[in-house]
Amino acid sequence: MGTILHIETATQTCSVAISVNSNLIDTLEIHTDKYIHGTKLTELIQNILTKNCISINQLSAISISSGPGSYTGLRIGVTTAKGICYAKNIPLIAIDTLHSFESCVRHLYPGETICVMLDARRMEVYSCIYDSNRKIIKPLSSDVLDENSYREFEPFICIGDGGTKLTSLWKGRNIIINDAPYLSARGQVEVAFKKFLSKDFVDLGSFEPNYLKEFYTEINKPAG
16 A cells, blocks of 8 residues: 655645555645744644644655755655655655646646746746646746746746746747636545655655756745
8 A cells, every 4th residue: 555645845835645556535735925834834734744644654645846946945854754754764755746736627628738847046947847647748947937928838827926927928829828727636646646656766865856947946935
């Protein structure tokens, strides 16, 4: 049996989930306009285990959002996950953050092209575009956007906080911008179980999140 704890800290949402054999059991999360991972993540983990009568010793693995996203959020998530994995001698599974986000929203837009986009800074975003069959047609990258960016992929649905600043810039284009959906640990469940079965684990000693950008680009942001 694969009992997996999923941890999502790449954005301001602090989220954890539990799955058993690819079936989502429960999710607990806090959505705020601040980064509260340092004070709330451990509490959420303890609460979801207690609520579902699961001992930490029953965990088969932990999956973690591997980036891109908030430097501080990712660092806290990875450090916490590594600590549990070392203590309990269980493997760590890395899940691409934008792939997880696409999994969270795909049921809202079946048959559509989806551009998952996280805010990086100013007019820069982290983005990846998936076609209606969930195939990547624009790989993950950090891009500075203008009024013509991604025209070759229209029509598409833009998901994530990176689209918030594009409402005026992309006005009149064949794009729907929906920044309401939030990133959740439940988006990791499907891929995490597949990686668990294939033993696709990361090395605990050397693994680092995919920040895409150096830390100095976030220095002027509020604690994130």
